[in-house]
Amino acid sequence: MMAAMDAREAARAAVEEAQDRLLSLSHRIHAHPELGFEEVRACEWVASELDAAGLAVRTGVHDLPTALVAEAGDGPLTIAVCAEYDALPEVGHACGHNVIAAAAVGAGIALARVADDVGIRVRVIGTPAEEGGGGKILLLERGAFDGVHAAMMVHPFPYERDHMACLAVSHLEVEYHGRAAHASVHPEDGVNAADALTVAQVAIGLLRQHLRANDRVHGIVTQGGGAPNVVPAHTEGRWYARSATLAELAELEPRVQACFEAGALATGCRLTFRPDPRPYSEFRVDHGLAALYRRNAELLGRRFAEPGGPADRMLGSTDMANVSLALPTIHPMVDIDALPYSNHQPEFAACCIRPAADRAVLDGAVAMAWTAIDAALDGSASARLRGATSNT
DSSP, X not given: OOOHHHHHHHHHHHHHHTHHHHHHHHHHHHHSOOOTTOOHXXXXXXHHHHHHTTOEEEESGGGOTTOEEEEEOOOSEEEEEEEEOOOBTTTBSTTOHHHHHHHHHHHHHHXXXXXXXXXXXXXXXXXXXXXXXXXXXXXHHHTTTTTOSEEEOOEEESSOXXXXXXXXXXXXXXXXXXBOOBTTTOGGGOXXXXXXXXXXXXXXXXXGGGSOTXXXXXXXXXXXXXXXXXXXXXXXXXXXXXXXXXXXXHHHHHHHHHHHHHHHHHHXXXXXXXXXXXXXOOOOOOHXXXXXXXXXXXXXXXXXXXXXXXGGGOOBOOTHHHHHHHSOEEOOEEEOSOTTOOTTSHHHHHHTTSHHHHHHHXXXXXXXXXXXXXXXXXXXXXXXXXXXXXXX
């Protein structure tokens, strides 16, 4: 079996050799943002790079056209590296999934080079629709993570962290059905679906006073009417409800639904409320893997945010959390020097192809590869990961 230092240097060399291709991939995905389940080009580009590096690649896996699986090695410890590549409406890659995808490819290339020497099977999983759609949840349900002992990815952020502060979230879809009428000639004949949404939003605003500190409710109106002189007969909206855990989310969601029901009751509209069949869960960090990752990232010069600072107050959600409930998982955050901007702002999108983001691609790839190598070569760590998965 290859010595740890030799394996680590070989992995870093593989990333350095692929540097130009990895950064080109990151910038190409950034320049061509695609929404969830529509990431046709990004999936193709990721698959092409992994195939060129010698991994066995399959695309369109598990009935998801923009999902992929690429594997190399035949060791007893199977490590999954997740690649996200979907963008956001209007603001494109303002969550930096181009960085995530390129770093995952880099880690896959690095681990493929040493996999048989250190006892790893590396599985790069291209996971569509993280920004709504739950691609990883679908892949988890359909077997993409079967046989995996640990999963990892990195995510761009304004701070360096070894984990993501994460809330469970349910994505809710709402429709009101009323009756159209001329808003001036016969307003009494109308049943105003826009008023129903207004009542619901007021109710949600009042509800917020009585929510737990980590509860969140927020949303948008996606259809609010067609003309000022027509009483809106149909309105639609999309809302998110978030809580610290799935259990607390199950308590919050009926209270939010009641606010929408109040809108229907007050106006006489008919409500269609579609709750999320696959909510994103809370995150269960594997602290052993996170400690290995942090040590490796610090060896590369990364400097982590101090606990108790502003980074602790930045709470998001991810479908990687659902993976974490099934098997040991880490989701470190890599600083791309974006402050004062943060994820989902257009200014953050601009930061995702600057030199600090390019460095995050390369450092993230090496740190993940080193973490997998350390886990494989440490007998107790490898046994723990394989045992944790078999008992799940």
